[in-house]
Amino acid sequence: MDLDEALAALVVRSGDRLLRVGYQFTHDRAAAQDLVQGALLRVYGSVRRRGEAPDDWYAYLRRAVVNEYVRTRRLRSSSEVVTDTVPERPVADCPEDRIADRAQLWAALGSLSPRQRAVLVLRYYEGLADGEIAALLGCREASVRSLASRGLASMRQQAVPARISVEEDRT
Amino acid sequence: MSRIEDEIRQVMADHDRHAPGAADLLRALERMTGPRRLGPRSFGPPRRLARWYVPLFAAAAVAAVVAGSVWAGGLLGAHWRTIATGPRHSGQASPLSCPARYAEPALWVPAPPSGVDGRSRLVPRQVPRSALLCAYTSRNAGQRPGLALSGHRVLAGGLGRLAGQLSLQPREMPGQQIICSLVYGPQTVYLVGLAYPGGGAVWVAASDPADCVGTSNGHFTSFGAIGPTVQRAFRSGRWPFRQRVSCNGPLDAGRRGQETVMVPAGSTSLVICAPAAHSVRSGYQALVAALDSLPTRLSTRGCSSSHRRSGGSARSRRSRLNYQLLFSYPIGPPVRVDIITGCYPEIDNYSLQADNASSIIPIINRLLRSG
Numbered sequence: 401m402d403l404d405e406a407l408a409a410l411v412v413r414s415g416d417r418l419l420r421v422g423y424q425f426t427h428d429r430a431a432a433q434d435l436v437q438g439a440l441l442r443v444y445g446s447v448r449r450r451g452e453a454p455d456d457w458y459a460y461l462r463r464a465v466v467n468e469y470v471r472t473r474r475l476r477s478s479s480e481v482v483t484d485t486v487p488e489r490p491v492a493d494c495p496e497d498r499i500a501d502r503a504q505l506w507a508a509l510g511s512l513s514p515r516q517r518a519v520l521v522l523r524y525y526e527g528l529a530d531g532e533i534a535a536l537l538g539c540r541e542a543s544v545r546s547l548a549s550r551g552l553a554s555m556r557q558q559a560v561p562a563r564i565s566v567e568e569d570r571t
Numbered sequence: 572m573s574r575i576e577d578e579i580r581q582v583m584a585d586h587d588r589h590a591p592g593a594a595d596l597l598r599a600l601e602r603m604t605g606p607r608r609l610g611p612r613s614f615g616p617p618r619r620l621a622r623w624y625v626p627l628f629a630a631a632a633v634a635a636v637v638a639g640s641v642w643a644g645g646l647l648g649a650h651w652r653t654i655a656t657g658p659r660h661s662g663q664a665s666p667l668s669c670p671a672r673y674a675e676p677a678l679w680v681p682a683p684p685s686g687v688d689g690r691s692r693l694v695p696r697q698v699p700r701s702a703l704l705c706a707y708t709s710r711n712a713g714q715r716p717g718l719a720l721s722g723h724r725v726l727a728g729g730l731g732r733l734a735g736q737l738s739l740q741p742r743e744m745p746g747q748q749i750i751c752s753l754v755y756g757p758q759t760v761y762l763v764g765l766a767y768p769g770g771g772a773v774w775v776a777a778s779d780p781a782d783c784v785g786t787s788n789g790h791f792t793s794f795g796a797i798g799p800t801v802q803r804a805f806r807s808g809r810w811p812f813r814q815r816v817s818c819n820g821p822l823d824a825g826r827r828g829q830e831t832v833m834v835p836a837g838s839t840s841l842v843i844c845a846p847a848a849h850s851v852r853s854g855y856q857a858l859v860a861a862l863d864s865l866p867t868r869l870s871t872r873g874c875s876s877s878h879r880r881s882g883g884s885a886r887s888r889r890s891r892l893n894y895q896l897l898f899s900y901p902i903g904p905p906v907r908v909d910i911i912t913g914c915y916p917e918i919d920n921y922s923l924q925a926d927n928a929s930s931i932i933p934i935i936n937r938l939l940r941s942g
Contacts, residue, residue: 412837412901415593423590424583433591502582509579524576525583556575 439464516551667764669705686771729810739903740795818844824907844895865925874914
């Protein structure tokens with residue numbers, strides 16, 4: 401099987417999975433499709449130029465999707481500051497921490513900065529370790545933890561403002 | 572793990588079903604029209620792709636579902652080298668020209684395939700440079716000595732779709748008859764002349780739905796009913812999009828590979844007609860596996876209730892169940908599998924038949940219940 405066949409096959413084999421990841425990033429079907437489409441074409445060009453196929457096509461394409469997502473969204477969101485310092489945990493006023501409204505939680509996910517959202521998607525949807533996420537995003541592992549922690553804090557504030565519990569962050 | 576992390580996992584999983592599928596992506600790429608070579612510098616922001624043409628991306632996926640690779644169940648292949656992009660434009664002039672008369676018998680072509688492989692497929696897995704349609708109108712009863720040319724046109728678009736559909740037509744096996752209702756009246760026979768980069772050419776003969784012939788390039792003959800699609804292409808000037816698979820609508824079913832397995836790999840959705848339509852988008856692989864594991868033989872496209880089982884039991888008197896299973900693919904024609912219990916062979920995909928549906932019916936019933 402030559403290189404091009406492998407890429408075409410990957411669309412059929414892993415397109416669904418990549419699109420689901422893209423949808424988690426964008427929360428929009430058309431944007432997810434564009435994201436994956438753009439990443440595929442970038443990969444196609446890159447691999448053709450190098451003439452060398454990666455060992456793990458899915459991981460390679462996922463990296464392209466993540467990069468495409470962060471690259472294109474960063475232009476719209478430049479106010480984010482990445483720090484190694486984990487913020488203080490929010491104060492809780494309800495011990496039960498029940499999140500009844502998942503739509504609210506989904507909306508809260510959508511309001512995170514692109515890198516925060518990318519970290520949460522890669523951690524909780526793709527099940528990647530922080531080290532793997534750091535390698536994907538090209539940053540330090542501590543930065544990943546910081547992004548995740550800030551993202552979670554933001555979600556607690558937005559999604560369950562009246563019932564925030566003290567929880568153990570995954571830090 | 573904290574509660575909110577669990578909730579995030581759950582809400583992400585809940586929204587999985589809203590994501591687009593690979594079929595959506597492939598369809599979007601398939602819709603892009605207008606040939607222009609795609610170089611490495613041609614990549615741009617995704618939204619601009621709406622006006623691009625990536626015919627071989629589609630063709631690649633077509634081939635991907637067919638050719639047999641280690642990926643995706645082993646039936647994949649493609650030709651990405653000819654990916655093209657660019658604005659829409661009218662049809663490229665064809666170097667071919669329509670014969671003034673269509674000779675008999677049916678499925679005549681003016682010349683065998685040249686410069687491309689026409690023996691293993693109806694047309695190559697490659698987007699043609701141009702497509703010329705020639706129409707010859709007649710009546711299908713009595714003598715039709717040399718039908719006169721009644722019209723012709725060069726297609727202005729959809730050549731990727733054309734390559735996808737025609738390259739995946741199923742092979743007609745020796746001795747198989749096309750079962751249809753011959754209708755007396757005006758008939759149109761078409762020739763599709765495809766010219767390829769490098770000078771190759773293939774002529775494909777097809778007829779409209781009322782005629783009982785399949786399609787052929789002179790070397791490769793298929794029972795696939797491409798006549799209705801050619802008819803629509805002739806009217807619109809573009810190779811049309813595939814029609815949605817439906818229990819009631821006309822169906823251009825029949826796919827390359829179904830002569831070796833009941834359901835070729837790569838299907839992305841299933842419609843069970845029982846007789847109402849039940850759509851299944853996932854979780855039906857057990858059905859595919861069960862169908863593909865059945866002992867089969869060449870289809871006669873018929874069945875009989877007087878069949879005696881190998882054990883010598885009397886003919887089945889159980890009430891008949893009738894199902895039609897329609898397996899769709901990202902590119903190319905669907906596969907249709909008919910099941911009529913008590914009429915042997917009970918399972919038929921029109922290339923292969925299998926005797927006994929007793930292992931299949933419970934799986935279908937489970938899918939119907941879960942839907």
